[in-house]
Amino acid sequence: MKRKLIIALGFFCWVTACKNTSNNKPANTDTPKSGTIHISVDESFKPVIEEQIKVYQSTYPDAHIIASYKAEIECFKDLESDSTRLIVVARGLTPKEQAYYESQLSFKPQWSEVAYDAVAIIVNSNGKDSVFTMQKVKDILSGKTNTVAIMDGKNATSTVRFLKDSVLLGSEFGKNVVAVNGSEAVVEAVSKTTDAIGFVGLSWVGNNNDPKQEAQLKKIKLALVECVKCDEKGVFAKPSQSTITFAQYPLARPLFYIVKENVTGLGTGFTNFMALERGQLIFRRATLAPSKINFRVRKTNL
Secondary structure: OHHHHHHHHHHHHHHHHHHHHHHOOOOOOOEOOEEEEEEEEEHHHHHHHHHHHHHHHHHOOOEEEEEEEEOHHHHHHHHHOOOOOEEEEOOOOOHHHHHHHHHHHOOOOEEEEEEEEEEEEEEEOOOOOOEEOHHHHHHHHHOOOOOOEEEOOOOOOHHHHHHHHHOOOOOOOOOOEEEOOOHHHHHHHHHHOOOOEEEEEHHHOOOOOOHHHHHHOOOEEEOEEEOOOOOOOOOEEOOOHHHHHOOOOOOEEEEEEEEOOOOOOHHHHHHHHHHOHHHHHHHHHOOOEEOOOOOOOOOOOO
């Protein structure tokens, strides 16, 4: 009887230990090539990041990256919570933010720029004006002229933040600046409004390899903007991979990843992919300027 009791108690303890071990498994059990991860992405980068995810998942079928596209400020809110370990945005962490995460997590999130994008100014294909000096852009955004300017949100998007910081130097928009729900809505609104101008990320309108964007360019066109860094005066440039690379288009901006992992998980695997050759080529094909790999141009005689 005693022997049966001892065996029963031993079996109970073994089952309990296994159960506790199972419950104590870490939440992050993915690897760089497998598992499931939720990420938050600045909506203005949606077309190019969707392509990055598509290629990554086709390469690693056991990897599942679920992206939510939203305003930049919402991405940073997600990073503060436990809802995501990776965000893709248009700026890195400030020293204050780095100190906050180090105090909360006991480690610093990793972040780096992987490409350069641009805020493209788009106009209706029948619009009269498609050439802008930077002073004219500033006058429109500040409300000194009554041209309707269409944004991808009210005050929390990377495009709004970039234009306020870089063009208006902290000042507020004029009453002629209106907001719609996202970049696609900006393109749609400009295509229907002859005298309006819109501001969107280049990956929404600059990829000639995308049939949808190619069709859009029959209704809208990319505006020329004054080059402020050119030695020669009176140079104007459209947003493109070339004009971003050579600092000819003045509304260029970086694209960053910020990953909150202290182990090598799926988030780290995906950011490494974007920073290496295949990911950089995807940025290049989307007409953004890769920041990690220098693509050389060599002259040849035919």
